[in-house]
């Protein structure tokens with residue numbers, strides 16, 4: 074099966090936030106921990122992807138990644154992986170924990186005991202999976218479709234378990250192909266091909282319902298406490314202009330063209346969804362409004378407001394290419410040569 078999982082804009086933004094937070098900032102630990110968790114989560118998902126790619130089933134199948142289904146006002150259910158076929162849908166939830174895991178009831182929860190006997194509680198992955206299954210069932214029912222929805226929690230790590238119910242929907246990640254193939258074989262065909270393709274297309278659009286940006290607001294960080302200006306790509310210290318177009322890092326002497334796109338994107342993802350000429354000037358320490366105008370004109374930005382109130386914005390989920398702002402084509406570019 075073909076699996077396409079795009080880089081996470083959220084993870085990119087969190088890593089940038091870490092770059093822009095000064096070393097002594099009080100939120101560094103919290104953001105650092107969040108980056109670590111998100112990275113571990115993505116690594117788990119990519120491991121599951123590897124095994125989904127090894128899965129062969131007869132007939133069409135569509136793998137949908139990073140879905141966000143809205144099941145009620147302000148209630149969004151995130152699903153890492155859905156495999157949609159004309160016979161049924163499968164949800165896979167990747168989990169990767171270090172240490173011994175203890176399953177506890179009333180309320181259902183999971184505890185990890187690491188090598189130092191330290192106990193960390195986690196939300197119950199089994200309840201999480203049933204919520205995801207119900208969300209997808211509702212989504213299908215809303216479209217008049219009855220299709221079996223099943224799922225498993227795929228453990229990427231090898232753990233010692235305590236108190237795990239024998240019918241727990243948990244499998245080691247390497248069993249994913251066998252699980253999918255076998256449960257597929259036991260189901261009859263429900264959807265005809267046109268309906269299957271139509272559903273796959275609709276489901277693929279269930280993304281980005283939750284917008285985590287700007288991250289400063291989410292983490293309760295005052296944007297004025299972030300580093301300003303152009304930051305060195307190697308050591309992240311502030312750079313100074315030594316000519317009109319070249320900056321040098323005061324800490325490591327690295328010299329480069331200033332990366333305007335990176336800085337603008339930092340603003341949109343971390344500080345505020347829109348930027349105007351004056352805000353850009355202050356953020357980057359530019360000498361006048363013409364310099365800011367020139368920079369803003371380099372990129373494909375959406376204009377909001379008029380004349381004196383003009384500001385610019387982007388859609389962080391569709392406006393980026395390879396985690397960079399799309400550049401505006403200059404006259405003559407892209408005309409064949």
Ligand SMILES: [Zn+2]
Nearest residue numbers: 305308322325
């Ligand atoms: Zn440097």
